[in-house]
Amino acid sequence: xxxxxxxSVPPSPxxxxxxxxxxxxxxxxxxxATVSYVxxxxxxxxxxxxxxxxxxxxxxxxxYVPHAAARSLRAGHSRMVLMPAPNVPMGPxxxxxxxxxxxxxxxxxxxxxxxxxxGLRGDEAARAWAELRPVAVLVPGGGLGxxxxxxxxxxxxxxxxxxGPERVDGAHALLMDHHRVGHSAGAHLLARGRRRVGVVVPxxxxxEFFSRPRLEGVRHAARDTDATVAxxxxxxxxxxAARLAARWRSLGLDAVxxxxxxxxxxxxxxxxxxxxxxxxxxxxxGADDLTLGRLLRPxxxxxxxxxxxxxxxxxxxxxxxxxxxxxxxAHEVFGARIVHRESS
Amino acid sequence: xxxxxxxSVPPSPxxxxxxxxxxxxxxxxxxxATVSYVxxxxxxxxxxxxxxxxxxxxxxxxxYVPHAAARSLRAGHSRMVLMPAPNVPMGPxxxxxxxxxxxxxxxxxxxxxxxxxxGLRGDEAARAWAELRPVAVLVPGGGLGxxxxxxxxxxxxxxxxxxGPERVDGAHALLMDHHRVGHSAGAHLLARGRRRVGVVVPxxxxxEFFSRPRLEGVRHAARDTDATVAxxxxxxxxxxAARLAARWRSLGLDAVxxxxxxxxxxxxxxxxxxxxxxxxxxxxxGADDLTLGRLLRPxxxxxxxxxxxxxxxxxxxxxxxxxxxxxxxAHEVFGARIVHRESS
DNA sequence: TTGAAAGCGGTACCAG
DNA sequence: CTGGTACCGCTTTCAA
Numbered sequence: 001x002x003x004x005x006x007x008s009v010p011p012s013p014x015x016x017x018x019x020x021x022x023x024x025x026x027x028x029x030x031x032x033a034t035v036s037y038v039x040x041x042x043x044x045x046x047x048x049x050x051x052x053x054x055x056x057x058x059x060x061x062x063x064y065v066p067h068a069a070a071r072s073l074r075a076g077h078s079r080m081v082l083m084p085a086p087n088v089p090m091g092p093x094x095x096x097x098x099x100x101x102x103x104x105x106x107x108x109x110x111x112x113x114x115x116x117x118x119g120l121r122g123d124e125a126a127r128a129w130a131e132l133r134p135v136a137v138l139v140p141g142g143g144l145g146x147x148x149x150x151x152x153x154x155x156x157x158x159x160x161x162x163x164g165p166e167r168v169d170g171a172h173a174l175l176m177d178h179h180r181v182g183h184s185a186g187a188h189l190l191a192r193g194r195r196r197v198g199v200v201v202p203x204x205x206x207x208e209f210f211s212r213p214r215l216e217g218v219r220h221a222a223r224d225t226d227a228t229v230a231x232x233x234x235x236x237x238x239x240x241a242a243r244l245a246a247r248w249r250s251l252g253l254d255a256v257x258x259x260x261x262x263x264x265x266x267x268x269x270x271x272x273x274x275x276x277x278x279x280x281x282x283x284x285x286g287a288d289d290l291t292l293g294r295l296l297r298p299x300x301x302x303x304x305x306x307x308x309x310x311x312x313x314x315x316x317x318x319x320x321x322x323x324x325x326x327x328x329x330a331h332e333v334f335g336a337r338i339v340h341r342e343s344s
Numbered sequence: 345x346x347x348x349x350x351x352s353v354p355p356s357p358x359x360x361x362x363x364x365x366x367x368x369x370x371x372x373x374x375x376x377a378t379v380s381y382v383x384x385x386x387x388x389x390x391x392x393x394x395x396x397x398x399x400x401x402x403x404x405x406x407x408y409v410p411h412a413a414a415r416s417l418r419a420g421h422s423r424m425v426l427m428p429a430p431n432v433p434m435g436p437x438x439x440x441x442x443x444x445x446x447x448x449x450x451x452x453x454x455x456x457x458x459x460x461x462x463g464l465r466g467d468e469a470a471r472a473w474a475e476l477r478p479v480a481v482l483v484p485g486g487g488l489g490x491x492x493x494x495x496x497x498x499x500x501x502x503x504x505x506x507x508g509p510e511r512v513d514g515a516h517a518l519l520m521d522h523h524r525v526g527h528s529a530g531a532h533l534l535a536r537g538r539r540r541v542g543v544v545v546p547x548x549x550x551x552e553f554f555s556r557p558r559l560e561g562v563r564h565a566a567r568d569t570d571a572t573v574a575x576x577x578x579x580x581x582x583x584x585a586a587r588l589a590a591r592w593r594s595l596g597l598d599a600v601x602x603x604x605x606x607x608x609x610x611x612x613x614x615x616x617x618x619x620x621x622x623x624x625x626x627x628x629x630g631a632d633d634l635t636l637g638r639l640l641r642p643x644x645x646x647x648x649x650x651x652x653x654x655x656x657x658x659x660x661x662x663x664x665x666x667x668x669x670x671x672x673x674a675h676e677v678f679g680a681r682i683v684h685r686e687s688s
Numbered sequence: 689t690t691g692a693a694a695g696c697g698g699t700a701c702c703a704g
Numbered sequence: 705c706t707g708g709t710a711c712c713g714c715t716t717t718c719a720a
Binding site for chain 2: 699
Binding site: 085 | 474
C-alpha cells in the first residue's frame with residue numbers, strides 16, 4: 001500500500017492553534033528531528049551553528065512551547081512529583097515546609113504538582129494520581145492504603161513517600177509521631193503536678209489523623225498514674241470556645257492540651273475571659289511552636305515538632321527515584337519535644 | 345512496502361510495566377477500540393453486556409489506569425485548571441479560599457493542579473505552565489504580564505484569570521483592591537483623629553504585590569490632609585518587632601496600619617511590652633479579619649476583604665472556558681471595609 | 689550534519 | 705456490534 005505520509009506533504013500551517021515542532025521545522029527549513037536536537041541541546045549530535053540559530057529564531061518567532069504530555073508520553077517517564085493538596089487549612093508551619101520542599105525539588109529538576117483531590121478518598125484518589133504517571137508521590141497525612149501504594153507503583157511511580165502518623169506497606173514512611181506529641185505534652189503536665197487533663201479534639205473534619213494519635217499519646221502518658229484524661233471536642237470559633245469555657249469549672253480540669261497553638265490560643269482567651277487563671281487554675285499546652293505562641297500572655301508552652309527539612313526530604317525522594325530498591329521502606333521518625341514557657 | 349504491524353502480531357505482555365489498554369484488550373479478547381468504548385461509556389456505540397463485563401473484569405484484574413497524557417494528547421485538550429502554588433506562606437483566609445475553589449471546580453469536572461514554580465518569574469513561569477496545556481489558568485497575586493497571558497492563550501488556555509491588585513491585558517481580572525484596603529484603614533485612622541500614621545511593610549520577599557498598593561492606599565487617604573505617613577519595614581520575627589517597638593517613641597507615631605492581622609498582632613504585642621498603650625498612645629489596625637484578631641486584647645480593628653466565593657469563581661472559569669469570547673476581560677472588584685473593634 | 693520514520697497510549701472514524 | 709487504523713506531538717535510532 002502506497003501512502004502519502006505527513007513527512008512528504010506537510011499541510012499548510014494551522015491558523016492560530018498552538019505551534020508544534022513541525023511548524024518550527026517548516027519555518028526554519030529543517031526537519032522535526034533537527035528541531036528536537038537543537039531545542040534539547042542533544043549532545044550526541046552536532047548541529048551547525050547556522051542551523052541552530054535558524055531553529056531558535058523560528059521557535060522564538062512562533063512562540064513555540066513544547067507539549068509536556070507528548071514529551072513524557074514518548075519518553076515513558078516524567079519528572080513530576082505529585083502531592084495531594086491538603087483539603088483542610090494547614091498552619092503556617094506546614095505551608096513553609098511545602099515551600100521549602102518545592103524549592104529543593106525544583107533544584108533537583110523535578111516539577112512539583114499539588115493535585116486537588118477533594119471528594120475522592122483513599123484508593124480512589126490514588127487511581128486519579130496514577131493517571132498522571134508521576135515519578136514520585138508524596139502523601140502527607142494518613143488516608144493512603146497499601147492498595148493505593150500498589151496502584152501508584154504499578155503505574156510507574158518510583159517513589160511513594162508518606163509523611164504521616166502511620167507507616168504504609170510498600171511506601172517509604174516518614175513518621176510524624178503524633179502519638180509522641182501527645183505523650184510529650186501529657187508527660188510534661190503530669191510532671192508539673194497536674195492530674196485532670198483535658199485534650200482538645202478539633203471538630204473540623206479531616207484533622208482526625210493528627211488529633212487521634214495526639215489524644216492517645218496523652219492517654220498513654222497518664223496510664224498507670226492516678227491522672228485522668230478527658231476528650232474535649234472544640235470547633236475553631238469564638239462561640240464554641242466560649243461555650244466550652246463556660247462549663248469549664250464543672251469539668252474540674254487543671255490542665256489542657258489544646259491540639260495545637262491555634263486552638264490553644266482560642267481556648268486560653270476564652271478561659272481568661274471566663275476568669276480562669278492560666279496557668280494557676282488551668283495549665284495550657286499547645287503544639288507546633290508557632291510564632292504566635294510567644295506573643296501570648298502568658299507565653300504559650302508548646303510541643304515543638306522536628307520536621308524534616310525540605311532539602312532532606314527532597315534528597316530522600318531523589319535517592320529513592322534513582323534507586324527504588326535501594327533502601328526499601330526505610331522510615332524515619334521525627335522527634336517532638338516540649339517547649340516550656342509560661343502557660344504551664 | 346509490507347510491514348508487520350503491531351496490531352497483527354502483539355508482543356508478549358511486558359513483565360511488570362504499567363498495563364495499557366492493549367493489555368486489557370488482549371486479556372479480554374477484544375480490540376483496543378472496544379476497550380476504549382467500554383471504559384468511557386461511549387454512548388455513540390452499543391456494546392453487548394457480555395463484552396462490557398469481560399473488558400471491565402480484565403481492566404480490574406490488571407489494575408489498569410488510563411494514561412492522562414496520552415488521552416489529552418489525542419483529545420487535543422484537557423480539563424486541567426492550573427494555579428501557581430504560592431511561594432510565600434499565605435494565611436488561613438487564602439487557604440480556605442483555595443479549598444473552596446478546588447471543591448467547586450471539581451464539581452464542574454475540572455482537575456485542579458497547583459504548580460510549584462519557584463525561581464521562575466513572570467513570563468518564564470508562564471511558559472512552564474503552558475507546557476502542561478491547561479484549559480484554564482488562575483493566577484493569584486501579580487507577576488503575570490500580557491506576554492505571559494499571550495503565551496498561555498496561544499498554547500490553548502481558554503481562560504486566563506488573574507486575582508490580584510492590577511488588571512492584565514488579555515486576561516480576565518478579578519481585582520483585589522489592595523489600594524482600597526489601605527485606603528479604608530487610613531481613612532478610618534484619620535477619622536478617629538490620628539495624624540501620624542505608620543504603615544508596616546513586610547520585609548519578606550514576595551509580598552510586595554500586596555504591601556505596595558496597601559501602602560499607597562494609606563498615602564492616598566492622607567493626601568490633602570495635614571497627616572503624615574511613614575513606611576515601616578518589619579520582618580515577621582519577635583526580634584525585629586522588638587527593635588521597631590524600642591524606637592517607637594522616637595518615631596512620634598500615633599497610629600499604625602500593620603499590613604495584616606498577623607503582623608498587627610506581632611507589633612501590638614511588642615508595643616505593649618514596651619509600655620506603649622494601645623489604642624491610647626498608638627492605634628493599631630490590621631487586615632484580613634482573621635479569627636485571631638478577636639482573640640487579642642484589645643480586640644484588633646481590621647480591614648475585612650470580600651473575597652469572591654469559591655463557587656462564584658469556579659463558575660466564572662467555567663463560563664469563560666465554554667465561551668472565551670463571551671465577556672472579554674470582564675473584571676470585578678472586590679470590596680474592603682473597616683471593622684472597628686478596640687485597638688483603634 | 690540532516691532527514692525519514694517508528695512509536696509512546698489513547699480515541700474515534702470507517703468498514704465490515 | 706466490533707475491529708482495523710490514522711493520528712495527537714515529540715524523541716530517537718538508523719540511513720543517507
